[in-house]
Amino acid sequence: MATRVPRQAMVAGAILIALVVLAALAPVISPFAFDALDLAHRRAPPSISHWFGTDELGRDLLTRVLFGARVSLAVGFVSAAVSVLLGVAIGATAGWSGRWIDAILMRVTDAMLAVPRLPLLMIAAAVLAPNVAVLVLLVGAAGWMETARVVRAEVQSIKANDFVTAARAVGAASSRVVIRHVLPGVLPTAAVATTLAVGRGILLESALSFFGVGVQPPAASWGNMLYQAQTTMTSEPWLGIFPGALIFLTVLCCNSLATALTE
Amino acid sequence: MSFAARRLAQAVPLLLIISLLVFGLIHAAPGGPLSLYLDNPNVRPEDIERLKRAMGLDKPLGTQYVSWLASFVRGDWGYSYADGRPVTERMLERVPATLQLVGISTVLAVLVSVAVGVGAALRRGVDQAASIGAVAGLSVPVFWLGLVLQLLFSNTLGWLPSSGRASFVGGGLADRLAHLVLPVTVLALAHAAGWSRYLRGSVRLALAQPFAKAARARGVTETRIVLRHALRHALLPFATVVLLDASIMASGAVVTESVFAWPGIGSLFTEALAKRDYTVLMAFLMCASVAVVTLSFLADVAVHALDPRTRDAS
Numbered sequence: 001m002a003t004r005v006p007r008q009a010m011v012a013g014a015i016l017i018a019l020v021v022l023a024a025l026a027p028v029i030s031p032f033a034f035d036a037l038d039l040a041h042r043r044a045p046p047s048i049s050h051w052f053g054t055d056e057l058g059r060d061l062l063t064r065v066l067f068g069a070r071v072s073l074a075v076g077f078v079s080a081a082v083s084v085l086l087g088v089a090i091g092a093t094a095g096w097s098g099r100w101i102d103a104i105l106m107r108v109t110d111a112m113l114a115v116p117r118l119p120l121l122m123i124a125a126a127v128l129a130p131n132v133a134v135l136v137l138l139v140g141a142a143g144w145m146e147t148a149r150v151v152r153a154e155v156q157s158i159k160a161n162d163f164v165t166a167a168r169a170v171g172a173a174s175s176r177v178v179i180r181h182v183l184p185g186v187l188p189t190a191a192v193a194t195t196l197a198v199g200r201g202i203l204l205e206s207a208l209s210f211f212g213v214g215v216q217p218p219a220a221s222w223g224n225m226l227y228q229a230q231t232t233m234t235s236e237p238w239l240g241i242f243p244g245a246l247i248f249l250t251v252l253c254c255n256s257l258a259t260a261l262t263e
Numbered sequence: 264m265s266f267a268a269r270r271l272a273q274a275v276p277l278l279l280i281i282s283l284l285v286f287g288l289i290h291a292a293p294g295g296p297l298s299l300y301l302d303n304p305n306v307r308p309e310d311i312e313r314l315k316r317a318m319g320l321d322k323p324l325g326t327q328y329v330s331w332l333a334s335f336v337r338g339d340w341g342y343s344y345a346d347g348r349p350v351t352e353r354m355l356e357r358v359p360a361t362l363q364l365v366g367i368s369t370v371l372a373v374l375v376s377v378a379v380g381v382g383a384a385l386r387r388g389v390d391q392a393a394s395i396g397a398v399a400g401l402s403v404p405v406f407w408l409g410l411v412l413q414l415l416f417s418n419t420l421g422w423l424p425s426s427g428r429a430s431f432v433g434g435g436l437a438d439r440l441a442h443l444v445l446p447v448t449v450l451a452l453a454h455a456a457g458w459s460r461y462l463r464g465s466v467r468l469a470l471a472q473p474f475a476k477a478a479r480a481r482g483v484t485e486t487r488i489v490l491r492h493a494l495r496h497a498l499l500p501f502a503t504v505v506l507l508d509a510s511i512m513a514s515g516a517v518v519t520e521s522v523f524a525w526p527g528i529g530s531l532f533t534e535a536l537a538k539r540d541y542t543v544l545m546a547f548l549m550c551a552s553v554a555v556v557t558l559s560f561l562a563d564v565a566v567h568a569l570d571p572r573t574r575d576a577s
Contacts (some may be wrong), residue, residue, distance in 0.1 A: 111280035114555040118514035234418045244407030251402040
């Protein structure tokens with residue numbers, strides 16, 4: 001299968017991998033310690049010693065962005081995994097079982113899709129005041145619906161194939177047929193859904209943190225760095241521009257990759 | 264049963280599930296809707312007990328849900344915790360600003376999407392630029408885009424006001440329009456990204472159909488085929504996609520209104536969130552969801568009435 005990988009997808013993938021590596025190596029490669037204060041250079045614009053400038057305590061912004069990447073990327077990847085696992089499980093159950101199970105699951109899916117996602121998550125985060133782990137679960141739990149719908153449709157069409165009938169005819173258990181014969185056919189869809197969900201998870205985390213209900217200081221994520229930067233956008237714009245640009249870049253890479261995967 | 268009646272029969276259980284979800288979410292708070300008062304040293308425990316009784320929070324959850332739903336349907340949405348005014352009153356006074364912002368940006372986004380969809384079908388260059396633009400538009404954090412545009416056009420260049428709906432000192436029409444430019448741009452861009460991509464795809468599909476080939480064989484120009492045949496073919500499904508995106512529009516309005524301090528329902532929501540004003544939050548979520556369900560009902564019924572092809576399938 002020597003399919004041509006579009007250059008756009010290669011670049012997007014390379015940037016994503018680079019970001020993950022940089023985030024993983026943050027404690028080793030970052031120029032300063034995470035909480036190192038440099039009181040002589042507070043609110044300093046970008047310079048040779050502080051590439052991204054410093055904040056109101058003289059902390060190096062590049063260092064904080066690198067550490068923030070760990071939280072933001074982790075939230076993106078783990079919440080995507082949660083979304084897609086839930087989506088595949090619910091979609092496959094609905095598509096395979098049919099009848100009333102299908103009807104109930106699809107009504108719940110429709111209901112979840114009708115409630116605006118961001119306000120719903122904002123209320124959930126405000127009510128539960130979650131730590132990062134619970135936040136990941138919340139973001140993941142808010143993103144399974146689209147995957148469930150697509151997977152359900154795919155499972156329904158795969159179910160009608162002769163190889164499924166054959167497997168059932170030789171007496172294979174339902175669970176075995178689904179896992180061995182049906183789910184592999186859903187993999188390409190799940191791959192696209194995961195890539196999209198990573199980007200969406202990062203955007204949602206950043207929006208929640210931007211409104212002060214997501215990742216709480218002293219932990220740094222790109223979103224809560226923006227939350228802290230919004231009041232000083234005019235005097236220290238770099239504090240807002242860099243974290244936001246990194247969110248944009250990361251999500252752009254995820255979405256480009258998903259587009260390439262679809263084609 | 265007619266199609267509309269059957270479709271309506273589906274919408275009712277949907278709304279019930281949504282109401283359960285919203286109610287359950289608010290009551291999942293440790294300490295329930297009064298949790299904010301629990302941390303307030305000025306509120307005595309006996310006051311909280313009194314409030315609980317007054318608001319019916321001492322009754323079983325099931326009873327609370329039924330009475331809440333009954334009052335909600337009757338239009339009694341309770342009182343705001345923040346200022347004691349009826350929630351309906353607080354929300355209604357914010358509706359015009361939101362309708363203005365969302366209405367104008369939706370119209371703008373539709374116009375941009377149609378122009379991009381048509382342009383992309385006719386010119387390869389436009390097509391490539393449009394697909395890059397669409398991915399970028401879908402990827403940009405809306406609040407960050409808002410902050411950057413404020414920084415650029417208000418603080419650095421000084422061309423446009425950065426926030427609010429009008430200047431304090433009696434601004435005229437020009438002043439009001441100037442206040443609209445940035446929030447409308449941000450919101451319209453966010454929607455146009457997804458919609459233009461959808462329309463581009465469906466125009467392209469329509470162009471591959473036999474009627475487009477037939478028109479080409481008759482010597483009809485490509486521009487005319489796109490405008491008169493393919494676009495007409497694609498517009499109805501496009502209209503439903505726009506209506507079905509009401510849920511995304513609500514999220515977009517919350518973010519955009521908050522960043523630009525636009526005095527609409529979206530910024531009422533973030534104000535209520537900061538104060539944990541649960542009656543307002545619940546009312547917002549319910550209204551937005553009811554609007555989404557209603558619009559998707561209308562979209563389905565309209566398509567069923569206008570497009571005979573969809574009738575055979577059902």
